Amino acid sequence: MIQRPQHIAYPSAPVLSTARLVLRMPRFDDFAHRLAFYASDRSVWEGGPFTPDQAWRIFASEVGQWPLMGFGPFSVDLDGTYVGEVGIYQPQGYPEPELGWFVVDGAEGKGIASEAAQAVMVWARGAFGWDHIDNYIDPGNARSIALGLRLGGVIVDAPGVDPTDVVIRHDLRAAA
Template sequence: MIAPTLHTARLTLRGPRLADFEHWAAFFASDRSRFERGPLGRAEGYRTWAADVALWPLRGYGAFGLDDRTTGAYVGEVGIYQPEGFPEPELGWFLVPEAEGKGYAAEAARAVIGWVRARFGWDRLVSIVDPANARSIALGLRLGGVIDPTLPGVDPGDVVIRHDLGGRR
C-alpha cells in the first residue's frame, strides 16, 4: 500500500520520502531520541528508518511525514509503528526541534486516529512510552488515551496508553 495523503488545518501528512531520513537521522543521533530507540548511529538509524518505511507495503500502515501546509517545511512524523517485538500497532510521533510546542503532534495524531478508525475499524491503538518521557505521556493523555497497566509494553516499566477507537478488532 502507498500511504494516503491527509490534511489538517496546518499540516499535510504524506508518505515517507528519502529526504525525510536526514531529519530522522539528526533527531536519532541526538540525545533527544533517548526515549525513542536512540541515540542511533547513521547506518543503524537508516536500517531502523527503512524498516519503519517498509511497514506501508507490508502492513498497510506506517509513519506519515508531516509538512507545514504554509511553508512546506518538514516538521516530523506521526503514524502507526509495529516493528518486530511490538505487541500491537502503536501510535507514535516525533518532531524536529523547531516544530515542538506548537501542537503539531496532537493535530497529526488526531488525523491518524481518524484515518485508522475509518480504514481498519480497530478497537484501539496504544502508545508505548518510556516512563521518563513526560511530554509524550502528556500528549497521549491529551489525545484522550488512558494509561493501562494491564497492556504489555516493549521494555520493562513502559507506560502503555490505550486509545479507544470504538471499532471492531
C-alpha cells in the same frame, strides 16, 4: 511473530490533511531529519542516540511497513516544510500496532504532533475498523506521556515493548 493484518495493504501512505498539516508518504530526503533526531540526545526515549547506519535501518524498516502491513509513518508538513513524523508502527516484538510521533527540534510545543495524531487515529479507525490503538512510552518521557493523555488516552495495564513502558490506550471509536 508479527501477524499480517487482515486488510488490504497500501503500497504507500494515503495523504491526510488537517487545518494546518499535510501527512504524506515519507521521502528519501526526510531521512536527513530523522538522522539528526537519532544522532541527538532527544532520541534517548527511542533507545538512541544511533549511528547513521542504525538510523537508516530504523527509518527504512518503518517506511517499509506500508507495502507490507498497510500502515506506517506519515511525514508531516507544515506550509510545505517537513516538521516531523506521526504514524502507526509495529516492528517485531510490538504486542500491537502503536501510535507514535516525533517532531523536529523547534516544532515542539506547537500542537503539531497532537493535530497529526488525531488525524491518524481517525484514519486508522476508518481504514481498519480498530477499536483502539496504544502508545508505548518510556516512563521518563513526560512530554510524550502528557501528549498521549491530552489526546484522550488512558493509562492501562497492558504489555508494552519494554516491561517498564507506560501504555496509553486510545479509544478509536471516539475518534471517528
